[in-house]
Amino acid sequence: MPDDRHDEVSTDASTGASNATRGDRSQPTPRPLSSLLLGRPTGAQFVVAVLLAALGFAAVVQVRLTRTDDDFGGARRSDLVELLDSLSSASDRAQQEIDDLRQTRSELLTSSQRRQAAIVEGQDQLGVLQILTGTVAAFGPGITVTILDPKGAVTAVSVLNGIAELRDAGAEAIEINDTLRVVASTAITSSGGVLSGDGVELRAPYVIDVIGSPHTLSEAVTFPGGLADEIEQLGGKVAVTQSDSVNVASLHTIDPPEYSQPTSR
Numbered sequence: 001m002p003d004d005r006h007d008e009v010s011t012d013a014s015t016g017a018s019n020a021t022r023g024d025r026s027q028p029t030p031r032p033l034s035s036l037l038l039g040r041p042t043g044a045q046f047v048v049a050v051l052l053a054a055l056g057f058a059a060v061v062q063v064r065l066t067r068t069d070d071d072f073g074g075a076r077r078s079d080l081v082e083l084l085d086s087l088s089s090a091s092d093r094a095q096q097e098i099d100d101l102r103q104t105r106s107e108l109l110t111s112s113q114r115r116q117a118a119i120v121e122g123q124d125q126l127g128v129l130q131i132l133t134g135t136v137a138a139f140g141p142g143i144t145v146t147i148l149d150p151k152g153a154v155t156a157v158s159v160l161n162g163i164a165e166l167r168d169a170g171a172e173a174i175e176i177n178d179t180l181r182v183v184a185s186t187a188i189t190s191s192g193g194v195l196s197g198d199g200v201e202l203r204a205p206y207v208i209d210v211i212g213s214p215h216t217l218s219e220a221v222t223f224p225g226g227l228a229d230e231i232e233q234l235g236g237k238v239a240v241t242q243s244d245s246v247n248v249a250s251l252h253t254i255d256p257p258e259y260s261q262p263t264s265r
Contacts, residue, residue: 131173132172132183132184133183134252136251137248137249137250138211138247139211139245139246139247140172140211141211141212141213141244142171142173142209142211142213142214142217142243143210143212143214143221143240143241143242143246144240144241144246145162145208146208146239146241147204147205147207147208147236147237147238148204148205148238148239149205149206149231149234149235149236150204150236151234151236152193152204153235153236154195154204154234155190155234156188156189156190156195158230158231159195159206161227162208162226162230162231163186163188163208165220165221165227166210166220166221169213169219170212170213170217171210171211171212171217172211173210173211173248174208174211174248175250176206176209178207178209178250179202179250180202180250181250186252188202209246210246211246211248214242214244218242221240222240228240
């Protein structure tokens with residue numbers, strides 16, 4: 001009897017140890033929390049993280065949209081209409097300011113263009129006046145008239161008559177002997193058989209350079225009863241040479257007016 005119990009106890013102990021061993025093998029050992037947090041994320045964990053981030057972003061957007069809708073949704077219809085009217089008025093004012101600025105710009109451009117045109121016209125007129133008054137040199141097509149006076153019979157009146165005929169033919173600039181610039185106020189005089197103009201002594205041969213139409217000026221000198229005929233009657237001779245470029249370099253000195261003053265008109 002005692003031996004049988006001992007055998008049963010031994011058998012039960014052996015069986016229990018065997019079962020305990022099988023139980024330990026079938027249950028996995030739990031992983032520490034630190035290894036779950038610090039270990040490499042698995043594919044499933046990455047997908048879950050992305051989904052959570054997308055869900056959070058959608059929630060934020062929804063909240064903002066809801067707040068925006070609430071801001072205008074709570075407004076009265078009259079307030080919204082007033083807001084739209086205010087925006088429309090502001091837009092109209094801005095457009096009006098743009099139109100005004102464009103108009104101002106156009107006026108400034110027009111004014112500037114007119115001013116520039118006036119300056120150009122004034123410069124052109126100044127150039128013409130300077131040529132007519134003999135204060136600047138000039139060049140252009142014209143003729144050269146050479147008067148030979150072997151007998152010394154050419155008079156101041158004869159020269160003045162010839163100058164008048166040249167002016168009537170459209171002479172724009174006249175010069176005698178490269179020293180005397182002939183202008184409207186030029187006076188030709190004679191003293192002791194010697195001609196002079198504006199204090200400048202003139203001696204034969206008299207060379208007159210004239211700027212204008214070469215053909216018209218030549219006709220003015222050689223027409224019957226003109227300068228050429230008059231000089232030949234005095235025993236002299238006249239030669240006319242046409243040219244595409246005649247230089248008039250001498251200048252006339254203008255004395256300032258003593259009494260007259262310019263006006264604004």
